[in-house]
Amino acid sequence: MAETSFTGRINGIVFENNQDLFKIIDVDLISKLADYDRDNIRVTGNFGDIQIGSTYKFVGQVVVHEKFGKQFRVSSYEPVLPHEEGSLAKYLSSDKFPGIGKKAAEKIIASLGTNALDLIKSNPTEIENLDLTPKQKNSLLSGINQMDSFSEIVIKLAKYGINKKTAGNIYKAYHGDSLKKLEEDPYQAVGEIRGFGFRTADNIGQALGIELNDPKRVRGAILSILQSALSTLGDTYVALDDLLTQAYDLVQASSYDDLANSVNELQRQGKVVVSGDKAALQGIFQTELDISNELKRLVKNRVEKEKFSDEKIEHAINHAEEELEIKYDETQKKAIKNALNNPISILTGGPGTGKTTIINGILMCLKELAEIPSGALYSEDPPFLLAAPTGRAAKRMSEITDISAKTIHRLLGLGIGENDATDVNELNGEILIIDEMSMVDMFLFKQLLSGINSTKRIVFVGDQDQLPSVGAGNIFSDLIKSEAFPTTRLQVIHRQGEDSSIIKLAHAINEEDAEQIIFNKTKNYSFIPCQPRLVGDAIDQIVNLAIKRGFEKDDVQVLGAMYNGQGGITHLNDILQDVMNPMSSKTKVIEAHNESFRIGDRILQLQNNPEKDIYNGQIGKIIGLNPDDKAKILIADFDGREIEFSVKDLNDITRAYAITIHKSQGSEFPLVILNLTMQNYMMLRRNLLYTAITRAEKNLVMVGEKKAYLMALRTPGNDRKTDLASKIRHELGLKEVVEHDSNENIKQEQAQTEVKEEVTEPKDYILTPDLIYSGKINPMIGMEKIELKARD
Structure with missing residues (x-):
C-alpha cells in the first residue's frame, strides 16, 4: 500500500512505552487525509521527543485495528514550525529553548518575522544579527539543530534498550554525532553520560560484535567501577588492588596484566589518575586538588594584622553575654576566638551544644570589634554573609541571627540570569558563615571557595556525626580530619528544655x-x-x-x-x-x-x-x-x-x-x-x-x-574513601597525619551477628x-x- 501524509496537532499521548518508544497519540487533523473523513485520528509508531500542542507532518498508512477502527501507522514524522506570531512566540519561549523568555521571543520575531525559524534553519548566521545574549543565541541555534536529529537518535538508541531520558543525556553530550560516537566506541560514554553504565555499553558492544577482551571494553569496565564508587558510595577513589579485582570479575576475559595496561592507557588519555595505591577519575582527583589549592589561597592571603587582641575579644564576649543573657563556657569562648582571629575555622557539635548561640556571639563580637554600623548589616554589600545548603536551613539561620541568610546556590548566583557553574558571585565581607556543612558535597564546596574573594574570615559549622552529603565526598569530615584549621568540638549539652x-x-x-x-x-x-x-x-x-x-x-x-x-x-x-x-x-x-x-x-x-x-x-x-x-x-x-x-x-x-x-x-x-x-x-x-x-x-x-x-x-x-584531607595537608606544607585502622568492618560484622541473637519483645x-x-x-x-x- 502506498504511503500518504497529513499535518496534525498532537492533543495527547494515549499510550507510551519508554523502552522502545512506541506510542499511541491523539491527533487533530489540520490537512486532509485520504480515505479518512473525521477530524481526529489515533497515530501509532515509534516517536522520540514530541510535544503536546505542537504541529507535525506524519507520513505512513491508514490501517484498520480490529477493536479501535481506523488508525494511522507512522513511518516518519517531522515538526511543522509555527508561523503565526502568537504560537511562534509561545514556541520560542518554551523549554525547547532554555533561557529564551517572552521578551527574547518578541525580539526574534520583530527582527526576523514569523518565518524566523525557517530563516535560521537555512542560514544560521541570521542569529548574529539578533539582540540576544551569547547564551540565548547558543540556546536558539542548539534548539533548532535538535529538531532534525534528536528524534531520529532517540528512536535508534531505543533498539539498544536505552530509554528516552538517557538518550537525551547522550544527545546533550554528543549532539548530532551521538550514534556515530557510540557505534565507534560505546564504552567511552561510561562515566561521561549520566545513566549510561557498563551494562548499557555492553548491550551496544555485543550488538556491534566487540570482543569481550577488547581494550575498549576493559577500559569501560574500569571507568564504570570508579564511577559507581563515586555515585553509589560517595567515594572519590578506589584502592588500586580493589579496582583490578573488581575489573577482573566484571570483564571475565582479561588477565591482570591486561587490566593494568588498561589503567595505564586511561592515565595516558587523561581519564584516570593513579596516586600511590589509589585510583581516581581525573575530574574527581582534580576537584579535590582544586579545593586544596583554594583553601591554601584563602589561608595565605590573610595577614596577622587583622587579628584582635585577647583582651578586646574577652571584652566583646562579655558584652555579647550581657545582651544575650547567657554565659559562654570556655569551649564556646574558644570557638568565638577561633572565628574572629583565623581565616578559616570549624565548629562542630550535636544538638543542644550551643552552635546557634556561638554564631550569634561571633557576629555580635565582630560587629563591635570591627566597628560595623548597624545599618551596614542590611546594605547591598553586607559585611556578614550567612548561608546554608537548603532553604529551610537558611531560613532558620535568618531567624536566629536576625540577619539575612541565603542558600549557597543563591549566595553564589548559580543558575540565576547568565551565571553558570564557573561564573559565580564574588563574596566579600568581614565574615562568611556556612551552616549544615555535613550536607555540602565536593562540587558545591569547590564552587563556594572559588567565589570567596576578600572575605576575611570563614567559619564552617555543622555536626560531624550526621550522614555525609548526598553528593560525592565527605567535605566537613575531611576538613576536620586534615587538622589544618582551628576546630572546636562542642560536647556539653546546654539546652535543657522540653526536648x-x-x-x-x-x-x-x-x-x-x-x-x-x-x-x-x-x-x-x-x-x-x-x-x-x-x-x-x-x-x-x-x-x-x-x-x-x-x-x-x-x-x-x-x-x-x-x-x-x-x-x-x-x-x-x-x-x-x-x-x-x-x-x-x-x-x-x-x-x-x-x-x-x-x-x-x-x-x-x-x-x-x-x-x-x-x-x-x-x-x-x-x-x-x-x-x-x-x-x-x-x-x-x-x-x-x-x-x-x-x-x-x-x-x-x-x-x-x-x-x-x-x-x-x-x-x-x-x-x-x-x-x-x-x-x-x-x-x-x-x-x-x-x-x-x-x-x-x-x-x-x-x-x-x-x-x-x-x-x-x-x-x-x-567512612567514605576520600583523599582530600591529605591533599589539604600537602598543599599547606603540613606533615601527613597517620590514620590508625579502626577495624570498622570487624565491628560491623559483630553488630550483625549480635543483633541476630537478640531476644525479641x-x-x-x-x-x-x-x-x-x-x-x-x-x-x-x-x-x-x-x-x-x-x-x-
Missing part, C-alpha cells in the same frame, strides 16, 4: 551508650515494636492521633530509610496522602511516574534546579494544578515563593508526607515518626539513626523492629493485625500521657 530527652538520646547514640535508653518511654520519645507488614497501619493511626491532639499536619514528618518495601517511603506516602490530604469530589489530580498529585499535597524536590532556585531536599506544597497547560501543569509554594512546573519537571518531585532520612538533612520537625525495619538492613548505621533522631524538635515516635534499631546502634557509619507487646484493628492497643504506646502541642 532535652531527645538531645540526650542523640548524644548517647554517638557515645555508643544508647541501648539502655532508646526503648524507654519518655516525655519526648517512644518506641513502638511493629512488624514490617503492619508499619503502614501503625503510622496511619499515629498520625491520625497526633492530628486529633492538636498537631498541625505540616508539623508531622515521617522518615524512613528506603523507598521500596512494605514500610517503604512510596507505600507510606500512599497511606498518608489520604490522611493528610483526602480526596473530595472537587479535588484536582494529575498522574506522573506512578504517583498522583493533588492540590494541597506536600512535595519534595529531588534534584537541584538553580534556574527555579529550588534544590534537592526542599519541601513545598502544591497550590495549583493545570492539566491542560503542559508548561505550567503544577504550581507549588516553596518558602513563600510560587514555582511553576512543566510536565518534564514532574520527574523531579515526589510526595513528601514520608521522606528518606537523607532528604531530611537540614530540616527539623515538631513531630518525627521514624520507621526502621530489617528490610533496611543494608543501610542501618549509627549515623543514619543519629541523623533521623536529631530531626525531631519536640517529639519522636520510633516504629519498627527492635533488632533493626539495635543493628543501627551497633554498626558504625561507613514478648509476643503480646508486638503490634499484630488483631490488636491494631480491634483498637485494643494504643499505637502511641508510652506517649499516652504526653500532651502533643502544636508549634507556637
Whole structure:
C-alpha cells in the first residue's frame, strides 16, 4: 500500500512505552487525509521527543485495528514550525529553548518575522544579527539543530534498550554525532553520560560484535567501577588492588596484566589518575586538588594584622553575654576566638551544644570589634554573609541571627540570569558563615571557595556525626580530619528544655551508650515494636492521633530509610496522602511516574534546579494544578515563593508526607515518626539513626523492629574513601597525619551477628493485625500521657 501524509496537532499521548518508544497519540487533523473523513485520528509508531500542542507532518498508512477502527501507522514524522506570531512566540519561549523568555521571543520575531525559524534553519548566521545574549543565541541555534536529529537518535538508541531520558543525556553530550560516537566506541560514554553504565555499553558492544577482551571494553569496565564508587558510595577513589579485582570479575576475559595496561592507557588519555595505591577519575582527583589549592589561597592571603587582641575579644564576649543573657563556657569562648582571629575555622557539635548561640556571639563580637554600623548589616554589600545548603536551613539561620541568610546556590548566583557553574558571585565581607556543612558535597564546596574573594574570615559549622552529603565526598569530615584549621568540638549539652530527652538520646547514640535508653518511654520519645507488614497501619493511626491532639499536619514528618518495601517511603506516602490530604469530589489530580498529585499535597524536590532556585531536599506544597497547560501543569509554594512546573519537571518531585532520612538533612520537625525495619538492613548505621533522631524538635515516635534499631546502634557509619584531607595537608606544607585502622568492618560484622541473637519483645507487646484493628492497643504506646502541642 502506498504511503500518504497529513499535518496534525498532537492533543495527547494515549499510550507510551519508554523502552522502545512506541506510542499511541491523539491527533487533530489540520490537512486532509485520504480515505479518512473525521477530524481526529489515533497515530501509532515509534516517536522520540514530541510535544503536546505542537504541529507535525506524519507520513505512513491508514490501517484498520480490529477493536479501535481506523488508525494511522507512522513511518516518519517531522515538526511543522509555527508561523503565526502568537504560537511562534509561545514556541520560542518554551523549554525547547532554555533561557529564551517572552521578551527574547518578541525580539526574534520583530527582527526576523514569523518565518524566523525557517530563516535560521537555512542560514544560521541570521542569529548574529539578533539582540540576544551569547547564551540565548547558543540556546536558539542548539534548539533548532535538535529538531532534525534528536528524534531520529532517540528512536535508534531505543533498539539498544536505552530509554528516552538517557538518550537525551547522550544527545546533550554528543549532539548530532551521538550514534556515530557510540557505534565507534560505546564504552567511552561510561562515566561521561549520566545513566549510561557498563551494562548499557555492553548491550551496544555485543550488538556491534566487540570482543569481550577488547581494550575498549576493559577500559569501560574500569571507568564504570570508579564511577559507581563515586555515585553509589560517595567515594572519590578506589584502592588500586580493589579496582583490578573488581575489573577482573566484571570483564571475565582479561588477565591482570591486561587490566593494568588498561589503567595505564586511561592515565595516558587523561581519564584516570593513579596516586600511590589509589585510583581516581581525573575530574574527581582534580576537584579535590582544586579545593586544596583554594583553601591554601584563602589561608595565605590573610595577614596577622587583622587579628584582635585577647583582651578586646574577652571584652566583646562579655558584652555579647550581657545582651544575650547567657554565659559562654570556655569551649564556646574558644570557638568565638577561633572565628574572629583565623581565616578559616570549624565548629562542630550535636544538638543542644550551643552552635546557634556561638554564631550569634561571633557576629555580635565582630560587629563591635570591627566597628560595623548597624545599618551596614542590611546594605547591598553586607559585611556578614550567612548561608546554608537548603532553604529551610537558611531560613532558620535568618531567624536566629536576625540577619539575612541565603542558600549557597543563591549566595553564589548559580543558575540565576547568565551565571553558570564557573561564573559565580564574588563574596566579600568581614565574615562568611556556612551552616549544615555535613550536607555540602565536593562540587558545591569547590564552587563556594572559588567565589570567596576578600572575605576575611570563614567559619564552617555543622555536626560531624550526621550522614555525609548526598553528593560525592565527605567535605566537613575531611576538613576536620586534615587538622589544618582551628576546630572546636562542642560536647556539653546546654539546652535543657522540653526536648532535652531527645538531645540526650542523640548524644548517647554517638557515645555508643544508647541501648539502655532508646526503648524507654519518655516525655519526648517512644518506641513502638511493629512488624514490617503492619508499619503502614501503625503510622496511619499515629498520625491520625497526633492530628486529633492538636498537631498541625505540616508539623508531622515521617522518615524512613528506603523507598521500596512494605514500610517503604512510596507505600507510606500512599497511606498518608489520604490522611493528610483526602480526596473530595472537587479535588484536582494529575498522574506522573506512578504517583498522583493533588492540590494541597506536600512535595519534595529531588534534584537541584538553580534556574527555579529550588534544590534537592526542599519541601513545598502544591497550590495549583493545570492539566491542560503542559508548561505550567503544577504550581507549588516553596518558602513563600510560587514555582511553576512543566510536565518534564514532574520527574523531579515526589510526595513528601514520608521522606528518606537523607532528604531530611537540614530540616527539623515538631513531630518525627521514624520507621526502621530489617528490610533496611543494608543501610542501618549509627549515623543514619543519629541523623533521623536529631530531626525531631519536640517529639519522636520510633516504629519498627527492635533488632533493626539495635543493628543501627551497633554498626558504625561507613567512612567514605576520600583523599582530600591529605591533599589539604600537602598543599599547606603540613606533615601527613597517620590514620590508625579502626577495624570498622570487624565491628560491623559483630553488630550483625549480635543483633541476630537478640531476644525479641514478648509476643503480646508486638503490634499484630488483631490488636491494631480491634483498637485494643494504643499505637502511641508510652506517649499516652504526653500532651502533643502544636508549634507556637
